[in-house]
Amino acid sequence: MPTPPNARRITPLLGLAPFLRPYLGRWLLAFVALAVAAGATLALPVAFRYLIDLGFSPGHRGEIDRYFIALFAVSLVLAAATSLRFYLVSWLGERITADLRRAVYEHVLGMSPQFFETTQTGEVLSRLTTDTTLIQTVVGTSLSMGLRNFFLFTGGTAMLIVTSPVLSSYILATLVVVIVPILVFGRRVRKLSKASQDRVADASALAGEVLNAMPTVQSFTQEPFENARFGSAVDTAFGTALDRIRARAWLTAMVIVLMFAAVVFVLWLGAQAVLGGTMSAGELSQFILYAVVTAGAVGAIAEVWGDLQRAAGATERLLQLLGARSPVQ
Template sequence: MSTTTPTPTTNASQRSSLTTLKGLLPFLSPYKKQFFLAGIALLIAAGATLAIPAAFKQMIDMGFGGTGGHSIRHVDLTFLALFGVATVLGISTAARFYMVSWLGERVTADIRSKVYAHVVTQSPQFFETTQTGEVLSRLTADTTLIQTVVGTSISMALRNALLFIGGLVMLFVTSIKLSAIIIVLLALVVLPIVLFGRRVRKLSRDSQDKIADASAIAGEILNAMPTVQAFTHEHIEAKRFSSSVENAFQTAMRRIRARSLLTMIAILLVFGAIVFVLWLGAHAVIEGTMSGGELGQFILYASMVAGALGALSEVMGDAQRAAGATERLLDLMAVESPIQNPTHPHALPHHAAINQPGATLSLSDISFHYPSRPNTNAISHLSLDIRAGETVAIVGSSGAGKTTLFQLLLRFYDPQQGTITLNGVNIRDLQLHALRQAVGVVPQETIIFSANAIENIRYGRDDASDEEVIAAAKMAAAHEFIEKLPEGYQSFLGERGVRLSGGQRQRIAIARALLKNPPLLLLDEATSALDAESERLVQGALEVAMQNRTTLIIAHRLATVKSADRIIVMDQGSIVESGTHNSLVELGGVYATLAALQFNVHQGTNEPAE
């Protein structure tokens, strides 16, 4: 049960955090106005913060240092100025917080929508190798980390960068000698922080990968709970998930330990350098080469610079984690589906254009193998022509290639050899939506969505009226049981239709396909989950629905296809027999053997055995 994830296009260790985060620029660029407003608020807030130490210097040197009314008046004005600066700081900080928080939420929502829209266009090949839990982890956990960076960390980084630069400038204005010393010391501090930060980034990506693995396991098991409980594997699966969670915890702890050590190193080195420089400043005041106000100003600016540097190291940790998350999302966005729309699509001729009901279908020398099984052909040199309005049944043992044929017709995969045409047009030349709009499917495994009955049926055609939905339900023999639900058509059917029986789910799926009203109808064991009475009702509805359309039916129960215009017998990906029920029984081949097992008839005759 391993999880295969999209392979990064570039080795993670070869890309810096900044380079990786540049991948977010397409999501940020539509909001230049909001960034501009946030930037103005940021500049005002940083300017107000940088003005405070200068005000304190004036207060110490000219207020507390003097005597008389002039000093008192100056103190009053200084405190009024300080309150004015605080007011500006409060308003600008609130504006900055609002704008960057809005940007964080907006950009995160855009990323989630874009990634999800990209994922749902992938072919089934993608989902053969990627678990849905892995994708969900990237849509939730990874985008939350990016939200932290966009909504908080970028703003904090810019704010502290401004305070760091502004503080440094004011330090030099206050004392060139002390500032030069502190700059040299801080330069020595930055090197170990940068080197250690690279290790934190690698651990951050590893931590996100482990969380995604745990999510993948949980998603897989929660979707298979009846099977898990039927085989009494609850404790086994709980232990497997616990082991995965513990693995993620251990990886996270390595990241936390590394980040804690990084923070400790940054604080010790930075404040050690500042304490040393302040010790020199204290001696300068004693010697009379520096005033008390200047030392106070220097202390405040030095604290500001140190605090900004410490905050930047914290932001760097967030950036390291977000870089790992961004890398994973960009890897997902870089995955291209092998099934693409044509550059110059052709229009699909309608019924009137071909002067016949239904759709014509032609398969010419088709050979296909699944990407995950390149050495085994699921379809081998298959050729088949189906007339408009014809009902063709496809039978054969499991693994004969019947369902694969349906997947090729829907262009979930492209054959490695041969062509498929619909109404005379190669399906590779059709828009995927145009092709699939022309095909209605009732799959063997019915999918019911977490919605009410009417919306589940309306999934077949989203612009259908309630009356059309109810008419389709009646044709599929679903109206009666839906009416008996607690709220009728407004009844919630539960996740994956857990409130319905297998037969009821199948009839919902049939109603959905009938509502779509396509020229080509694919029925994959459409009545397999029905009881005898429901099967009789649905079979009658399907016979009506098959009129004026081309229908392909996959069936193991031959009783459901005896009246087909033609029966195709498949074996190991090839057509081995073709004809009507009576002619194939008389032929005495594969179909006759299947009929003998199911109908208890003598091969070579069409009479029941005595």
């Protein structure tokens, strides 16, 4: 079966597997903490539902303390799991980035003189700094946030269906409208991200080349010329990065607006159901909270997808450098 185009765009991230494998235990613990935090978040709307439907009703006044204690207990679980997940993934991001930098540097030191004659020093330095920093952001932040929001989206969607199948059907029907801009703009973001990284690498390579030949530059009084050349390279990199930022901003805005417009429409239908007596106020409150959680998760996934695409480009370039072989062994 052929790989879907969207999956192919982030497949270079699979090349990081050798660097992730030594810390499998920490990854599993972080995954458990992430799942517990997501579960605690999904449990909050249920507690609010019973608090509204039963806690404030005349026949259940004695139970209101129990529901508030339950809410506080869930918040404690959420805080503990979230802090543990944050610590573990941050540690993993720093550790894996350090291992990757060491591996790339060790590999470059073993290359033949031919490699250094044909490869600019600034380009290698850009791989060791800019590209590894992008990977650190994904491993230490974006990846866990993406998984967390995927859990929230999946669990929130399931709970929306359980709470009100009729209203949920309207929300699910609008997901197609949200997925289209993600596919279209996601492709553009990846192309612009790779172009932005290329331009930054070009500027770094130019600076390294000039600084290594400063005696020659000064002897021919070419400082103003080289300054203007580097300034032009920096401006080009800035312009490319600005295009990428605009594309990501449009992607995020479109997803959030479309999703929340659908949520507002469905909530209006829910309000009509409460007024008609076919739905309780607690059920509508639970549905609203799950709708907000699900919509927020979709917006966050759109942002994380952009980060994954940027990191995929950086990983591809690093793996190309690690894959280079010296003719002299």
